[in-house]
Amino acid sequence: MKNGFVGIFLLFCMPAFCQLTVTEQFQKIATVQEAQKFIDDNKALKPALLHLSLDKDSSLIDKRLLRQNKGDVFSVGYVTYKVIDATSSVAYRASYIFLDGSSLSPTQIDSLKKLIQQKLASGVPFDKLSDEYTMDGNNTHGDTGWFFGEEMMPKEFQDAVQNHKTGDVFFVDVSEKQWHYIVKKTYDDNAKKEITVLRANGR
Numbered sequence: 001m002k003n004g005f006v007g008i009f010l011l012f013c014m015p016a017f018c019q020l021t022v023t024e025q026f027q028k029i030a031t032v033q034e035a036q037k038f039i040d041d042n043k044a045l046k047p048a049l050l051h052l053s054l055d056k057d058s059s060l061i062d063k064r065l066l067r068q069n070k071g072d073v074f075s076v077g078y079v080t081y082k083v084i085d086a087t088s089s090v091a092y093r094a095s096y097i098f099l100d101g102s103s104l105s106p107t108q109i110d111s112l113k114k115l116i117q118q119k120l121a122s123g124v125p126f127d128k129l130s131d132e133y134t135m136d137g138n139n140t141h142g143d144t145g146w147f148f149g150e151e152m153m154p155k156e157f158q159d160a161v162q163n164h165k166t167g168d169v170f171f172v173d174v175s176e177k178q179w180h181y182i183v184k185k186t187y188d189d190n191a192k193k194e195i196t197v198l199r200a201n202g203r
């Protein structure tokens with residue numbers, strides 16, 4: 001008789017044990033399409049897809065979500081979140097003076113670098129010096145605009161800008177192409193991140 005009660009108890013409890021938690025279900029979801037199917041199938045949990053951007057969303061929970069990586073699952077209170085997709089990039093901005101090593105000797109390049117440094121130190125604005133000395137014919141007073149990726153500026157240039165603080169003036173040499181730059185970092189790095197997050201009540 002006792003075994004019969006145990007059997008009946010297990011029979012009625014099994015569905016509860018088989019039911020996946022929200023966290024377990026979220027761990028199986030990998031795409032926006034799968035997330036949408038979860039939303040359609042679980043209306044009672046009040047699920048939703050959130051699209052957040054680092055430069056627009058600033059509530060505490062938004063900031064916490066934006067620190068997560070693609071695939072992360074976590075709960076806050078009785079709400080569970082999963083980052084379905086995440087893209088990030090960093091853009092840089094600087095001003096430069098380009099010196100062409102295929103037209104000038106190394107000695108001439110060094111002399112120009114020293115002369116430009118002296119003029120900068122005496123207070124001549126960088127944009128005026130770029131207009132006077134740059135050898136690439138740019139009409140932006142040396143301003144790169146916002147850039148990211150090697151298709152826009154040489155890797156050596158981007159790496160150097162990334163590794164300096166705003167206001168720094170420094171040299172960048174792309175030796176294999178005989179390109180020489182005097183660079184001023186003019187803006188702080190502009191980080192961008194966008195994420196798609198599935199949220200639902202439950203844990």
